[in-house]
Amino acid sequence: MRVPRYHRIAEALRERIRDGELTAGERLPNQRQLAHQFGVTLMTLRQALEVLEREKLIDRRHGLGTFVAAPSIDYDILALRRFAGDLTALGEQVTTRVLGNLFGVADRRVAAALGLGSRARIVAVERLRLVDGHPMSLQRSFLPPAVGEDVLKSDLTTTPLRQVLELKLGLPITRARETVAAVRLGPREARELGCAAGVPAFESERVSYSGARAVVFDRVFIPGDRFRITRELTYEQQA
Amino acid sequence: MRVPRYHRIAEALRERIRDGELTAGERLPNQRQLAHQFGVTLMTLRQALEVLEREKLIDRRHGLGTFVAAPSIDYDILALRRFAGDLTALGEQVTTRVLGNLFGVADRRVAAALGLGSRARIVAVERLRLVDGHPMSLQRSFLPPAVGEDVLKSDLTTTPLRQVLELKLGLPITRARETVAAVRLGPREARELGCAAGVPAFESERVSYSGARAVVFDRVFIPGDRFRITRELTYEQQA
């Protein structure tokens, strides 16, 4: 698999930041110097910096220089609870039923999220979560084959997927990006969840990363009458 | 004020999309043609497309072409306080239309949230938020009479409610509690929002506090095809 040079450069700089070789607030060498060090043109180097800026790892300031960004202050730490994850905290009886496994070809959206080629083979796991015996959510997890094949050897009925990834494969989830949409439930999903097709539902799509590596893509459906997102917000005084 | 050419190009394309000259899913001319049309090099044109892709207005697919993306706006629930600001940062034009004011009796749910008696009189404000001229959300705000009467003297078209509360009444919002549900849109809401009754939508209910005092209850409807909630999650290493 061919990796563009600007990706390699971004990765090299990412590593330096992660290892503390470049610390928060520190100014990097100027772009021309960096380009020379990496043996590329200014344009190519700038593509690498573009990537890092989007990741909020650096901060470019016209006329001043390029700086290592301060690690973002996380309100997210308060939001550790995953959308459909630990409902057990609510004191309910949660069980998981594995509906099926599948080896197939990734759809475009999933492949893109996992950083795979669009023809990549993929492992899919479908689970139904029941709270007090009633279906609560339908979850489809997609994994790259390298990861997925090992996961299938585990009993997901008793072991959470997160735990399998962390303990058996050494891939702890460190970061995730989730988007939630309001959709109409399709006939297939409605049947599994035991409700009428077309009812409003949440659809959550989540990519989870172990370090820089995307290890699982989850798509979860939850009927709207069974779930509410709740959030406590505090407003800081802004200067 | 110097505006880079790639910004002008992005703006020109943005306009074509907004005006419906380019519709969702449509393929744009290829990059070499576009570059020629705008009289710039491929690299410059690509910078413009980069901007639009970050704004999720287009979708570039290697080997296939560049397509107008399906409209969808990300709503970062963690950055709630800058809702309007975030949208404008995406280059969208956000306007507010006040549909009406009302003095009436609070419904039980609203009264309870605001800590009022169930027969308490209340002031209601209904606003429609438009993004680039298209209805995006319908918001009903309920305020206790003491607060509401002063609010009604302000022009909510130009001044955010938060700002009125803080600057004119000395009631900065310090805390809020929000719950989000997936619901079917009612006929009245659907009409205001210009979509079909019954489509899936987000319904957000939020109580905002200034110190210990509940000052406003908001209920917002957002059609599901126009919004996605996004969350960035980070998992801490557990010791």
Next chain:
DNA sequence: CCGACGTAGTGTTCTAGAACACTACGTCAT
């Protein structure tokens, strides 16, 4: 004292082109 101006150092925009990589779709051999 202090505002105007210049200058060094930095990031930003842009050119003109070449080579590469991915996707769909047809053709051909099996």
Next chain:
DNA sequence: ATGACGTAGTGTTCTAGAACACTACGTCGG
């Protein structure tokens, strides 16, 4: 039928350089 392969059309990566724009910080004239 069906699988392998080629090809046209598309987006992607990269080069080598030039000119521009912003910021801080000095120096100079009032």
